[in-house]
Each structure stands twice: as C-alpha cells, then as structure tokens.
Amino acid sequence: MALSVLAIVVGLAVLTYASDQFVVGAARVARNLRLSPILIGAVVIGFGTSAPEMLVSGIAGVQGSLDIGVGNIIGSNVANLSLVLGVAALVTPIVVRSTVLKREAPIALGATVLFAIVVQGGLAGGEAVILTVALVIGLGLIILGARGGDDTISAEVDEFLTDEARTGREVVRTLLGLAFTLGAAQILVDAARNIASELGLAEGFVGLTIVAIGTSLPELATAVQAARKGETDLIVGNLLGSNLFNAGAVGAVAGFLGPGMLDDPNLTGLAVYLMVGIAVLATVFMVTGRRVARPEGAALLVLYLGAIPFLA
Numbered sequence: 001m002a003l004s005v006l007a008i009v010v011g012l013a014v015l016t017y018a019s020d021q022f023v024v025g026a027a028r029v030a031r032n033l034r035l036s037p038i039l040i041g042a043v044v045i046g047f048g049t050s051a052p053e054m055l056v057s058g059i060a061g062v063q064g065s066l067d068i069g070v071g072n073i074i075g076s077n078v079a080n081l082s083l084v085l086g087v088a089a090l091v092t093p094i095v096v097r098s099t100v101l102k103r104e105a106p107i108a109l110g111a112t113v114l115f116a117i118v119v120q121g122g123l124a125g126g127e128a129v130i131l132t133v134a135l136v137i138g139l140g141l142i143i144l145g146a147r148g149g150d151d152t153i154s155a156e157v158d159e160f161l162t163d164e165a166r167t168g169r170e171v172v173r174t175l176l177g178l179a180f181t182l183g184a185a186q187i188l189v190d191a192a193r194n195i196a197s198e199l200g201l202a203e204g205f206v207g208l209t210i211v212a213i214g215t216s217l218p219e220l221a222t223a224v225q226a227a228r229k230g231e232t233d234l235i236v237g238n239l240l241g242s243n244l245f246n247a248g249a250v251g252a253v254a255g256f257l258g259p260g261m262l263d264d265p266n267l268t269g270l271a272v273y274l275m276v277g278i279a280v281l282a283t284v285f286m287v288t289g290r291r292v293a294r295p296e297g298a299a300l301l302v303l304y305l306g307a308i309p310f311l312a
Helices: 002-032 037-049 051-062 066-091 098-121 125-146 152-160 167-199 203-229 235-257 270-287 294-311
Strands: none
Touching (some): 002 037, 002 051, 002 203, 037 125, 051 066, 051 167, 051 203, 066 098, 066 167, 066 203, 066 235, 066 270, 098 125, 098 270, 125 235, 167 203, 203 235, 203 294
C-alpha cells in the first residue's frame, strides 16, 4: 500500500513536469514551422495540456480498466469547474471574458452533455467517433471565432512562446516530455489499480478522485497563481478548453483503445449528473455578472467536497 501511494506521488510529479515540457516543446516547434497562433493555441496547446488525462485514460483502457479512464475524464471535468475554479475564485473574483461566454462556454457545456449521454452504454468505436466529430466541430467553431480578431488564444500562446529556441532542441524536448509523460501515466494507472484492489474500492471511484484530482493539479496550481497575481482573464477559458478536450479527445482515445462496458454504476449515474450539474451551475455563475465571485466559488467548492463521499 505504501509503495502504491509513493508511486502515485512520484507519478503525478513526473506527469506534471513532463507534460508541461511536452506542451512547451510542441508549441515552439509549431511556431518555428510557422503555424498560426490560432492553430497553436486551439489545437497544439489544447491537445498538449490534456496529454496527462489522455495518456492515463488511454493506458487504463488498454489494460482493461476502462472505469479508471472514464472516471478520470468525469472527475477531471468536475474538478476543473468546482475545485479549481472554486479555489481560484476564493482567492479573487474571476473575470469572464465576453468571448468566453459567447463561444467557449456553450461549446464546452455541449461537449460535457454529449459525453454524459454517449457514455451511458459504455465506450466503444461508435461513441469514440461521435466524440471525435464533436471535438472537430467544436475546435472549428473556436478557430473561426478567433479569426474575427479575438486575442484570447493569442494571449494563451504568448505564455508558452516567450523564448526563441532552435527547432532541433525543441523536438528533443517534445519527445522526451512525451516519453516521460507516458511512463508516468503508466505508473499512475498501475498504482491506482493496486490501491483500488487493496482498499476494496471501485476502480471508477479511484479514477474519479485520486487520479482525476492528480491530473487536475497543474490546472489548480496555474489558476491559483494567476488569481494571486490578479491575472484572471485566461483562467475560465483554459478550464473550459480542458473540459472540451477531456470530453472529446480523451473520451475518444479511451473508446478507441479500451472499448467496453463500465462496471461502476456511479460512472453512468451520480457522477455524470454531478459533472453536468456543475458545468451548468458554473456557466450560470459566469453569465451572471460576467465573473465568478467568492460566494459562488465557495458554493462550487462545497458542492464538490460534499458530493465526493456519495461517489464511493
């Protein structure tokens, strides 16, 4: 048991650092190849920041632990808009850009609802295709909207492209980041399965909690740091983008690599209801006053902490 806990800690630490290096390297390679900032932000960085969830859920599916993979997706989406957004809002009210309300919020909410629907029968090739098509449509709408002069994506790209670097060096950074992220994801999945077995917990619950919270830690650290500095403009957009990729890309990967039914009834019941409910509630908070105030952040956090025991 102690070794499994240690493996979780080490796996999460390596996963966080390696995935960050992967994103930085991939974004810089894309820039050196003269891709537009819109494509780099919406596609390269979007996929890169979801790499931890994608690899963890993909590996879990391949190893026959689809419950961990789906639990990770649902749990990450829940944590993003309750734990992460709630804690950040307690630090300082989170301003929501009008472009986020018009574009990212409805697309992310739609992807969340779609995932909740298609996962009811488990995940397989058909569901994976549906999620892939939805992701492509969502990204297309975001890219088309950004071409109208919105600077949100450009500002996000600037965070990753502060330094000039040679393409060869960044290719090495990208490949090493991907390799270590893959290795850390494998360690995390194995440790999660061991903990579930030793404690007699459902794998879905472990995915919803330990694994999901772990893969959401980078978002939490980034959001809190930005909130402390008063730089809250990109927090909500980043969280909504993460949820879009989790529901679309990560869900599709899990369906393609580990098709099957889900053993934990919570994953198609209370957990997805919680995921959709928090997404709707967070969206309502964003729309009213175009900010997430401290009382609203507290409500999201209390809802998250109060619901976790019922998912066991």
